[in-house]
Amino acid sequence: MGKAKAASQVPPKAKAKARKVNTSKPSKYDNRGLDESDGTVPLELQQTCLNIFRDALRPSVEDVTVLQEIKGCLFNRDFAAAFGKEEYLRVYASRWSPSRALGYLQVLTDVQEYMLPNQDLAGPGYSNHIPLEVVCLGGGAGAEVVSLAAWWSVLSKFMPVAALQACFVDIAAWHTTVKALHKHCVNAPELSQYASANAREANLPLLSEQTFSCRFQQQDVLQWPENATQSVISPTTKLVTLFFTLNELYSTSVPKAQHLLSQLTATMSTDSLLLVVDSPGSYSTVSLSGGERRYPMLWLLDYTLLADTARKAGDASSVRWEKVMSDESKWFRLPPGLEYPIELENMRYQIHLYRRLAPGSGG
Template sequence: MGPPRPRGTEKNKRAVVEAKPKKPKAKPKERVYERDPARKEIPVELQQLLLNIFKNAFSERLQTDIQPLLQEVKGHLYNRDFLAAFGKDEYLEAYAARWSPSRALGFMQVFMDLKEHFLSVVEEGDERDERDEREVRKKVVCLGGGGGAEIVAWAGFFNALQRSEKSFAGNLRSLEVVSVDIANWTFVIETLYKTLTTEPPISTYASAAARAANVRLVDRENFTVHPHQIDILSTDFSNLGPLLADANIVTMMFTLNELYTTSLSLTQKFLLQVTTCVKPGSLLLVGDSPGSYSTVSIDGTEKKYPMQWLLDHTLLRLGTNGEESKWEKVEEDESRWWRLREDLKYPIELENMRFQLHLYRRVGD
C-alpha cells in the first residue's frame, strides 16, 4: 500500500462512545479478486488502458529517476509533515504516478462488482437529459479523492458500461465526478482528465486500423470532473454540503481512518452532517486498510476501536428517541485482495492492494 494522505489538521480529541465494542469476530477469510470464479474480471486490455493513462499523463516524470522524489514524500509522510509532503506539484505528480495506478484498477473492480447497486432504480431527484427522458446523469463525490485513482477508475467504469450493450441499456448516460481533498490536486487531476479525454499518442507509422481503434477513454460531454480543495473536518460544512446534496454516490476510499486518526469527534460529527445532507437512496462507499483501529479516550482511559465498528456505530445506531437509523448496510467485506496481473506493463513497480469494504444506502425519512 502507498503511504496515507492527510485528511485534517486537528489532533485527536476526547470523544464519547455510547456503547462498548462487540467482541472481535473470527479472522475473516480473505477474498482474492482474480481467483473468485463468481465474479467477472475487468478485461486485461482495459486494465492496461488505465495504466497507460497514468503512464502518458506523467510520462516526463516517469522517464526521469522518480525514486528520490518518492523518498522525499515518504519521509515527510513518516514525520506526519503533510504540508511539506503535498506542498509541491512535483510531489503530487510523483505520488499519483506511483501509488494511484494500482489503486485505480482495484477501485474499478470494486465499482464493477457493485454495478447493480450503482445502476439501481433511478431516484426521483436524478437529473435527466432533456434529449431523452430515459437518460440520467449521475453524480459521484469522492471524499479524499485527490490522488486521481478514483477519477481514472470511474472513467474506466463508465467506459466499460458503454462497451457493454446490456449495461448501456440501463440508466447511466453521463457521469459527473467531484473530487474533494485537503491538498490542492488540481494540477494532477487536470492532467489526468486531459489524458482521459484525448486520443493516446500513436506512432506515425501506425496502420489505418490501429488509428481507427485509437480512441479516447471517455468524452468530455459525458464524463466531467470537478476538483475541490477542502479540509472536510475544519471547514464549515456549508461549503461542502451543496456538493453532496445531489450526489448519487459518496465514496471515502482510504480516507476514513485518516479522519478518525485526526479527530474522532469531528469525524463522527462530519458523518452525521453527511447523513442529514444526502438524499434518500444515495449510496456511501467506504474502503480502507483492513484491521484499522482508532484510539479513543474515555474517562481518561485510551481504548482502541475497529474503524468498522466506529462507522457502524455512527451510521446504524438508533436515534435518541428511538428513531430508526438513517442508513442500511448493503455490502460488507472485512478483508479483500486486489492483485495485479503479471502481464500488465508499467514503467515502475506497482503494488497489490488489500482493503476492507462497506456500502451503505441512505433510507428515507
C-alpha cells in the same frame, strides 16, 4: 485523506522502458485464506488505465529520490510537506494511484448492482438520460478519476447518452493531477507519426468529454462549516466515496470525523450510497480521547451511521442508514501481463456500502 504532489529536481531523461508488473512477488501482507476480488475487469481495460497514468504523469525509476522524500514526510506525518510541492504530487500519484485505480475499478464493478438497481445493463438499447453524480472525498490523487472513467466506459456501451459527473474533494492542491488524468481519459492517446491507418482508426479515448466530466475542490473536509457539504453533495448525488480516507480522518480527530459523517447523513438523499474502502482489520484502529483502548474504524463507522441516531432518539425508526454490503478483508491482485514503468502493488482492503434510508423508514 488527500495525497499530495511534489516537484522533481531531477532533469527529465529518456522515457523508461515499460516493464512487466511483478505479480508473483509476495505482497506485504499474507493473503492466504482471505477472499479475493472476482477479477472480472478485462486485462485490456486495466492496461488502458495504466497507460493513462503513464502518459499523464510520466512515472520514472529516476523518481526514486523524490519518492524517498515523500515517504519520509509521510512517516513523520508531515502531510503539509508531503503534499506541498507540485512534483511531489505528480510522483506520489504516478507511484501509488495506478494500482489503487485498478483496485477501485474492481470495487465499482462489484457494487454497481446497488448503484444501478433493476437495470438490465446487458440488454440491447438501454439508455439513461440522467447523469450519475459521484463525490469522492479524499479523492484528489487520481485513482478515483481513472477508475470511474474506466468503469463508466464499460457501462456507457449500454447507456450511450448517459453522463458521469464526478467531484473530487481533497485537502491538498490536486487540481493539476485531476485535470491531467481527466484529459487523458477523454482524449485519444498520442500515436507515432508512423502509426498505420488502422491504428489511427482504432485509437479512441476511454470516454468522450461529454460523457465524463469532473471538477476538483480543495477543502479540508474536517473543517467544513456547518451545512457546507451541500455545496458539493446535491440532492441528485448518487454516490459518495471515502477510499483510504476515513481512517486518516479518524486518526486526525475522531469527533470531527464523526461530525463529518453526521453532515453526510443530513445532506445525502434517500437511496444515495456511501462507499467506504480502507485498510483492513487492525490496521484501521484509532484511540479515543487519548485513552489506551482502541476502536476499529468499522465499529466507529457503524456506531455513527447505524446506532447513534437511533440511540439519541430512543427510536429504531430514526435509523438513517442500512448496510447493504460489507467485507472486512479482501484482496485485489494485479493480474499477470500488465506493463508499467515502475513497480506496482496488490491492494488489501475492507469495504462497506451503506444506503441512505427515507426519513422514518427505520430500515
